[in-house]
Amino acid sequence: MNLLPTLFALMALLCGKSNAAVKPNIVIIYSDDLGYGDLGCYGSPVIRTPHLDRMAAEGLRFTDFYSGAEVCTPSRAALLTGRYALRSGMASPRRVLFPESKGGLPPAEVTLAESLITAGYATAHIGKWHLGIHEGSRPQDQGFDETFGLPYSNDMDARADLPKDAVGSPNPPADGWNVPLLHNGKIIEQPAGQSTLTRRYTEHAVNFIRAKKDAPFFLYFAHTFPHVPMFASPAFKGKSRAGIYGDAVEELDWSVGEVLAALRTQNLAENTLVVFSSDNGPWLTMGNQGGSAGLLKDGKGSTWEGGMRVPGIAWMPGKIAPGVTTQMASVLDLYPTALALAGASPPKDTPLDGTDLRPLLFEQKSLPERPFFYYRGKQIFACRLGEWKAHFQTQGGFGSPKAEAHEPPLLFHLGLDPSEKRSVTADHPEVLARIQKAVETHMATVNAVPQQLD
Ligand code: MG
Numbered sequence: 001m002n003l004l005p006t007l008f009a010l011m012a013l014l015c016g017k018s019n020a021a022v023k024p025n026i027v028i029i030y031s032d033d034l035g036y037g038d039l040g041c042y043g044s045p046v047i048r049t050p051h052l053d054r055m056a057a058e059g060l061r062f063t064d065f066y067s068g069a070e071v072c073t074p075s076r077a078a079l080l081t082g083r084y085a086l087r088s089g090m091a092s093p094r095r096v097l098f099p100e101s102k103g104g105l106p107p108a109e110v111t112l113a114e115s116l117i118t119a120g121y122a123t124a125h126i127g128k129w130h131l132g133i134h135e136g137s138r139p140q141d142q143g144f145d146e147t148f149g150l151p152y153s154n155d156m157d158a159r160a161d162l163p164k165d166a167v168g169s170p171n172p173p174a175d176g177w178n179v180p181l182l183h184n185g186k187i188i189e190q191p192a193g194q195s196t197l198t199r200r201y202t203e204h205a206v207n208f209i210r211a212k213k214d215a216p217f218f219l220y221f222a223h224t225f226p227h228v229p230m231f232a233s234p235a236f237k238g239k240s241r242a243g244i245y246g247d248a249v250e251e252l253d254w255s256v257g258e259v260l261a262a263l264r265t266q267n268l269a270e271n272t273l274v275v276f277s278s279d280n281g282p283w284l285t286m287g288n289q290g291g292s293a294g295l296l297k298d299g300k301g302s303t304w305e306g307g308m309r310v311p312g313i314a315w316m317p318g319k320i321a322p323g324v325t326t327q328m329a330s331v332l333d334l335y336p337t338a339l340a341l342a343g344a345s346p347p348k349d350t351p352l353d354g355t356d357l358r359p360l361l362f363e364q365k366s367l368p369e370r371p372f373f374y375y376r377g378k379q380i381f382a383c384r385l386g387e388w389k390a391h392f393q394t395q396g397g398f399g400s401p402k403a404e405a406h407e408p409p410l411l412f413h414l415g416l417d418p419s420e421k422r423s424v425t426a427d428h429p430e431v432l433a434r435i436q437k438a439v440e441t442h443m444a445t446v447n448a449v450p451q452q453l454d
Pocket of ligand 1: 227
């Protein structure tokens with residue numbers, strides 16, 4: 001009889017290490033309105049991001065990674081539910097939640113935090129929430145043991161006498177927005193001192209990692225920046241070549257460095273999956289405070305590539321081989337991936353829209369071909385399948401004229417034409433038919449639910 005397994009189990013117990021302790025930690029760092037072209041490792045010539053560049057060099061950098069939606073609220077709903085936002089009622093022509101909105105992420109939604117809690121994880125939300133301020137929708141109601149940050153965007157609750165253009169100013173007034181800073185549901189500062197937010201978020205994140213080093217944990221770190229109005233702490237202000245926008249991104253990069261350093265110091269790096277991404281593309285109409293989508297077309301609010309294709313980096317040294325992948329993936333994939341790593345069961349009777357990324361992350365295998373849907377509000381404006389993308393409707397970002405319908409749809413090959421300049425619809429009717437079929441199949445799984453944003 002082999003007694004070794006029993007012996008190991010006994011030793012693990014004596015050392016205080018249960019099975020739960022070896023489950024991988026999950027850290028998602030989500031920036032706000034960061035563009036595809038805003039990091040050094042994605043080609044920015046003007047913003048210095050040495051920590052993210054190192055993370056990318058040590059990990060897997062995605063060339064084709066997508067946010068779940070074209071604006072904040074539905075994108076965050078998609079990330080935390082693993083489903084397109086219209087399934088939870090978190091997508092609408094009104095686009096995002098406002099301070100006066102009555103709705104929020106429904107309590108019945110099983111967030112990633114709630115799923116991981118059942119698998120023994122400690123959970124924390126740090127940064128922007130934007131999924132509801134009413135009971136049932138707040139971070140502490142949606143599976144997070146701890147929460148520190150803003151309930152919504154930093155440009156909301158504007159002072160009544162604030163000039164319209166203050167939000168996009170290179171030097172916005174510190175008291176222009178009355179957004180509160182909350183700690184575990186209590187307002188601790190109002191208006192939130194925005195210039196030190198990134199630093200304070202980071203301190204909380206590092207403290208959480210230190211405190212939970214023996215438990216598996218899930219940290220959802222959703223930065224406030226680089227969303228306008230743009231602020232940076234004195235250590236970063238005026239230091240970048242790209243104005244205050246570049247300063248804010250360079251401070252965010254510093255923050256990522258601090259989080260990864262804390263993981264290394266606690267010997268957790270090899271057992272922690274860290275994913276960095278952005279909730280949508282750059283807010284181009286904010287001019288110099290708006291960032292860049294690089295070679296991609298348009299930005300935030302739009303379903304052109306620049307609105308939804310964002311930086312995506314996965315890091316787990318020793319487990320994820322360094323490299324660059326052109327495989328398509330999205331934040332929708334993080335839910336099933338995290339659950340598989342945690343050994344947690346998916347929520348009952350709830351279709352997830354993503355795919356488990358483990359074969360790609362850990363074995364460099366190709367993922368099966370699957371469609372990706374570009375929603376604008378409740379409508380599918382475009383769909384990608386393989387290298388092909390069809391647009392049924394197009395519209396620019398915020399403030400642009402109304403949508404233009406395309407019949408037949410526009411069709412682009414994203415390998416040959418990543419900037420979506422030359423539609424080739426007439427040459428590929430069979431591709432269009434496959435994409436239209438994928439949209440029909442998807443729509444057949446979508447049920448009507450109460451709308452939360454109207
Ligand atoms: Mg955003």
